Amino acid sequence: MKAFFTYFLFFAFSRQLVAGLPDIDADLKIKLKKANVTALPKPGAAKKEYFELGKNLFFDKVLSGERNVSCSSCHSPEHGLSSGMAYGIGGGGIGSGPLRKASAFTQYTLRNPPQLFNLSGQPTHFWDGQVSYYDLDSDQKILTTPEPGLNGEYPYLTEVIEALRLASKTNSNDNFMSLAAQILFPIANTYEMKGSKYAQETNEDYWQRIVNQVLAVDGYKALFKRAFPQAKGQYNIGHIGVAVAEFIRQAFSATETPFDKYLQGRVTALSIEEKRGALLFYSEKAKCSQCHTGPHLSDFDFKSVGVPQGGPGVSADGDDYGRSDYTNSTLDVFKFKTPVLRNVVLSGPFMHNGVFKTMKEVVVHYNDVGYSIDHFDFEKLSQVEQKNYKENSKRNNARYNSVEFEFRMPLHLTEAEIGDLVKFLEISLTDPNTEKSLKSYKGIKVPSGLPID
Numbered sequence: 001m002k003a004f005f006t007y008f009l010f011f012a013f014s015r016q017l018v019a020g021l022p023d024i025d026a027d028l029k030i031k032l033k034k035a036n037v038t039a040l041p042k043p044g045a046a047k048k049e050y051f052e053l054g055k056n057l058f059f060d061k062v063l064s065g066e067r068n069v070s071c072s073s074c075h076s077p078e079h080g081l082s083s084g085m086a087y088g089i090g091g092g093g094i095g096s097g098p099l100r101k102a103s104a105f106t107q108y109t110l111r112n113p114p115q116l117f118n119l120s121g122q123p124t125h126f127w128d129g130q131v132s133y134y135d136l137d138s139d140q141k142i143l144t145t146p147e148p149g150l151n152g153e154y155p156y157l158t159e160v161i162e163a164l165r166l167a168s169k170t171n172s173n174d175n176f177m178s179l180a181a182q183i184l185f186p187i188a189n190t191y192e193m194k195g196s197k198y199a200q201e202t203n204e205d206y207w208q209r210i211v212n213q214v215l216a217v218d219g220y221k222a223l224f225k226r227a228f229p230q231a232k233g234q235y236n237i238g239h240i241g242v243a244v245a246e247f248i249r250q251a252f253s254a255t256e257t258p259f260d261k262y263l264q265g266r267v268t269a270l271s272i273e274e275k276r277g278a279l280l281f282y283s284e285k286a287k288c289s290q291c292h293t294g295p296h297l298s299d300f301d302f303k304s305v306g307v308p309q310g311g312p313g314v315s316a317d318g319d320d321y322g323r324s325d326y327t328n329s330t331l332d333v334f335k336f337k338t339p340v341l342r343n344v345v346l347s348g349p350f351m352h353n354g355v356f357k358t359m360k361e362v363v364v365h366y367n368d369v370g371y372s373i374d375h376f377d378f379e380k381l382s383q384v385e386q387k388n389y390k391e392n393s394k395r396n397n398a399r400y401n402s403v404e405f406e407f408r409m410p411l412h413l414t415e416a417e418i419g420d421l422v423k424f425l426e427i428s429l430t431d432p433n434t435e436k437s438l439k440s441y442k443g444i445k446v447p448s449g450l451p452i453d
């Protein structure tokens, strides 16, 4: 009898639950279609030889001039491929993740290290989009990067370009070419891997120094030979870009989130709260999908959402003017690339400078951008983040005015709506396989024998 009663209760309850669903699913379906959202396809199989080489290079400090920092020092698998703190700490820093400490000679990066999921689907790289590969006209594609020798119709670093082109040949996806080129720049950045000792060297010389340093390690010669037999022993930094990009493309994908499952038709993949959150995300009320749209939840455009600036800042005055520092256009002031959002919760703190520590803080900011800018409590930031905050807050009006009018207005989200949005961002968009796959790199050994961060 008791069993029957429990069954009856369960039945009545689930009926009630289901009763509310068809409407929300139907609504959501229309909104998702309008925002051009589709599930992400799994990445194609890796080219094994590139992957193996790229994996080793990603974790190996031999890729930095002073052999004291690797990609994983700032893009740590344990912290959602970011640093677990607002900024990254470059060469000479000690430890990894949020416990990583700067030494006397170490620099903090000027921005928050972005996560690296689903990167080969992205047409531009860096917070300000400094690296891209795009159509000049319908039949010609050119690179744009911080290195003039790789850019335009007639790049003069021809061998590097040739090696990078291999990438787009083996990968039908054009975005892969910009990803392979992108890898060259953290290597050559003094705040990241170049270190002060070689700061004066040109990219060209420094890149070749790195290639030689890597090839001097037993174990790498064979890996290079296997990956690039056609290079006949003449390797350059482009080959490194291709191998690391292939590793990132394959290893760091997030395509099995509950949201992807839902998009593939499994209506039970999201809870009712997550569905309400999704509905809001794609609604006129919260407006998120006006920028976070399409399959990656990004328009890959550059927008200002009025994020308060703390920390070192890119500009001489300690602020960060985003895209405009690179385009020199006042129209681009305070604009940053709309980030992709799968697995976003794993890589906090959030935004280009990591000022928001929780997803709720992000949503509360959007709920009233003007209030958030004016009442930002900088006292809660770490010492590094507090740097320049007082100076930068003098530009609060400019920051506010850089946000497009319609996104400046308060959204009037209720506490419950904020909760639903946070659930959508934190649960629906997180791939449950990621944790397991990222953990598999723990304890990895690299050919140089250098310690791993």
Ligand code: HEC
Binding pocket: 058, 063, 069, 070, 071, 072, 073, 074, 075, 088, 089, 090, 091, 109, 110, 111, 112, 113, 114, 115, 116, 119, 122, 124, 125, 126, 127, 128, 182, 183, 186, 187, 191, 192, 193, 244
């Ligand atoms: C000292 C910390 C640090 C190290 C080491 C580092 N990065 Fe980064 N990475 C950053 C920061 C900070 C940014 C954002 C810079 C910006 O946008 O101005 C970034 C950006 C990127 C991006 C751009 C993502 C996007 O599309 O916006 C990629 C890809 C990347 N790094 C890969 C790598 C690889 C591969 C390595 C090793 C070769 C590496 N990084 C080493 C801190 C680091």
Ligand code: HEC
Binding pocket: 115, 281, 286, 287, 288, 289, 290, 291, 292, 302, 303, 304, 305, 306, 307, 335, 336, 337, 338, 339, 341, 344, 349, 350, 351, 352, 353, 362, 363, 366, 367, 407, 421, 425
């Ligand atoms: C006007 C375009 C625009 C709108 C509208 C918008 N975003 Fe964003 N979003 C961005 C940009 C640009 C950034 C990066 C800003 C920065 O770092 O200064 C960002 C950053 C984020 C981040 C942090 C990602 C990371 O990796 O640190 C999250 C989460 C986010 N947005 C969620 C939302 C939600 C939720 C909404 C709706 C309430 C929303 N966004 C509305 C453009 C937009």
